[in-house]
Amino acid sequence: MSLLIVIVIQAGFYALLGLGYVLIYRATRVLNLAHGDLMVFGAFIFYQALANSNGGLATAVLAACVGAMLLGALVYTGIMRPLAGYPVAVGVLATIALGIGLRSIVTLIWSGQTRYPSEYVGQLGRPIEIAAGVFISGIDAVIVVFAALALVGIPLLLQRAAIGVDMRGVAENALLAAQRGINIHVINALSWAAATLMATVAGVFFSLKVRLGPDIWYVGLAGFAPALIGGMDSLRGVAIGAVIVAAAEVLAARYIAPQIALAAPFLVLLIALWIRPWGIYGTREELERI
């Protein structure tokens, strides 16, 4: 039973990261390998605001959210927009370059040492009993609740709100959407901002739960596995992908070896790419058999 709880919590974390990847892919059709570093940057903004306000959680979260959205919009406008129309390899390499650029900026500003934001917010980490003898920490509960809200809220937004419909239009066919009068640059910047926001929230949770340092970017990188397994352009698939990857990781760590947990998301990803490259709910793209 406790294993199931751990899987659900980990799936919540992966769902937040996966949502970010999917939002970016739907907008700009690029796999954002800098997502882990965006996560770290946002988490560091959170930490800095927390340290400056000496424990003011609300202000820190707000600062991180605003900073993340600005960062996402800036990254789109400055880097991804000029690279529109170049082949896929260019986009991938550009995000890799962006990622390492961000990481070196983070190391320059905040140095490479590990921080522990949880020391500022002690009462959030206290254990909560949710069933007979099963305890989770307050942070874990927040992760799951927030992930559930995001997984339900974002598709709802895309269905009902006017801007959501615009986003769906741009995701389906950017050229037609532009000709129809939708300002695709604003929409894409918003998508990037929202994705970076999701990443930052996930990063904030991870830093509160575990630790914060420039080296945790690989945690964000593992988040593209759930996105790909569910389908790079499908928001529905993120939930399933997150559950699959979280289950694989937790079960591998429990029954095989704890160090395998690092490779488990990628192993599952390789298998998924073998069987069904476009994901469970993704649209079939030009993948020919030879």
Added chain:
Amino acid sequence: MSFSFLPSTLRTAHAQDMWLLDSAFVRLWATAGLAGALVLPALLTNFWMGVANQVFIAVIGALALNLLMGTTGQISLGHAGFIAAGAFTVAALVTHLDAPIGVTLLTALVVGAILGVLVGLPALRLKGLYLAVSTLAAHFVIIVGLGQYQAAISYGAGFSLSPPSIFGLEIASERHWYYFLLPVTLGILLLNVNWLRSAYGRAWTAIRHRDIAAESLGINVARYKLLAFSASTSLTCFAGALAAYHTGFVSVEAFDFHLLIQYLAMVIIGGLGSVLGAVLGAVFVIALPNLISVAADKVPLLQGLGGKVFELQIGVFGAIMLLFLMLEPRGLAGIWARVRFYFQLWPFKYRAWES
């Protein structure tokens, strides 16, 4: 009959068309280059010879990556994993079997070929983004697997290798390494140039442009893609094996994302698709940070910067890669081509056809 007094582009026999060094001008500069390379160790300090050796190994790795990404157009982000595989092959053979260098290098080549086929098989179904992702996933799986091996055998401490010896001569100092690596690198360079001029190179280039069209022209795309992966990974493992012997120490932390970025930078900054690009990129990525840190120490204003160069270098490479991708996709080789073209045409600005 020798017509050497006539202009060098006059061909009198079919065989002359196939020569690599086909004109007196090229032959002169090739000889000068070779002489310079042979004489260079006399002018370099031990530190710079170590850098030169690193450049040689990097050239082999960059040529391999260029073969896969530049010529065949298959995005591969698993390069660091393959270098690790080559290094660990050497470590395993030396630790368990005390094998000589000839055996380990050959085994690294074979291991690389097999690994290339394994990683290349998904490439038959996947293109572009998905291929990049699958090679990245393969990289992580390899690194974690090798980390487990290292933890099990050496308790996490890594493997140290004693200097190898060939036919009784021990390759211990940087000078020895220089004279060992120079012919090896030149040989692999010639091998690459030859491949690209052959049917293999033509098939790979066709696959890069339009693999469906290539298939319809009769090129067995599956076979050539697997060959490209196999050849590239084989050479990469070879480079990893050489690096293991040169450094004398093998540990999984050295083969991280950082290394992958370095090789990507070499190929992108040098220019995708050309052998010259791979060489220039390797020299740029390996030698330039060392040059900057040494030069910065000499200039009083920048003294603190010298120490920071290696920390910053990855960030700087990221920015430079982006700039090259956006402004000069053909990289340093493209810049060289532009300069050469300018001087070839001078005083004219353009001509009616591209040579």
